[in-house]
Amino acid sequence: MKVNRAEFIISAVSPAQYPNTNLPEIALAGRSNVGKSSFINKMTNRKNLARTSSKPGKTQTLNYYKIEDKFYFVDVPGYGYAKVSKTERAKWGEMLETYFTKRETLKAAVCVVDFRHPPTQDDIQMYNFLKYYNVPVLVLATKADKIPKSKWNKHEKIAKEALDLDPSDRLIVFSSELGTGIDKVWNYIESII
Ligand SMILES: Nc1nc2c(ncn2[C@@H]2O[C@H](COP(=O)(O)OP(=O)(O)OP(=O)(O)O)[C@@H](O)[C@H]2O)c(=O)[nH]1
Numbered sequence: 284m285k286v287n288r289a290e291f292i293i294s295a296v297s298p299a300q301y302p303n304t305n306l307p308e309i310a311l312a313g314r315s316n317v318g319k320s321s322f323i324n325k326m327t328n329r330k331n332l333a334r335t336s337s338k339p340g341k342t343q344t345l346n347y348y349k350i351e352d353k354f355y356f357v358d359v360p361g362y363g364y365a366k367v368s369k370t371e372r373a374k375w376g377e378m379l380e381t382y383f384t385k386r387e388t389l390k391a392a393v394c395v396v397d398f399r400h401p402p403t404q405d406d407i408q409m410y411n412f413l414k415y416y417n418v419p420v421l422v423l424a425t426k427a428d429k430i431p432k433s434k435w436n437k438h439e440k441i442a443k444e445a446l447d448l449d450p451s452d453r454l455i456v457f458s459s460e461l462g463t464g465i466d467k468v469w470n471y472i473e474s475i476i
């Protein structure tokens with residue numbers, strides 16, 4: 284898909300604020316600072332559509348981006364960020380649970396993991412949570428530019444094994460720096476929306 288139109292729509296916290304257009308949605312899930320917002324920018328060929336930061340915890344709400352009037356990317360706040368209070372964490376959990384379990388227009392979750400390291404306990408938990416609620420998952424192993432290509436196969440195998448990846452779910456190696464994997468991700472998105 285060649286993206287001509289991509290626009291920020293709303294920062295939502297509760298279902299009343301979700302758009303009611305019935306367009307399909309693809310949500311980004313992953314550890315804070317892993318590269319979810321950078322993924323959205325790379326896919327839409329925009330520098331600053333989704334706010335990115337070297338400081339973790341930038342995305343705090345469900346941020347909706349409408350792509351070509353065809354679907355939404357939903358940027359979801361990341362997990363594993365230490366400096367949040369118990370109350371904030373509980374609010375975050377409730378917001379995600381409501382979204383992932385009840386949103387009928389949700390077509391798939393992109394589970395973003397850091398390709399340099401094995402998936403964390405939080406990554407595994409998020410993946411299992413999505414599987415439990417029957418959300419189709421694309422595992423996006425990002426920051427691939429940070430490791431040599433000769434190690435990609437090994438890292439891919441480790442990631443799939445750690446997640447116990449369902450044969451119906453795909454893993455795509457990605458880099459927001461180099462654009463690695465963009466075409467594969469577009470093919471995936473176009474096949475599900
Ligand atoms: N080298 C490299 N750096 C990346 C890549 N993707 C993201 N980054 C960097 O990682 C940092 C975090 O990226 P974000 O996209 O803001 O991460 P996020 O997952 O949206 O983080 P939160 O909003 O805090 O949940 C930024 O400094 C990005 O430039 C990548 O593919 N390669």
Ligand SMILES: [Mg+2]
Pocket residue numbers: 319320321334335341342358
């Ligand atoms: Mg973000």
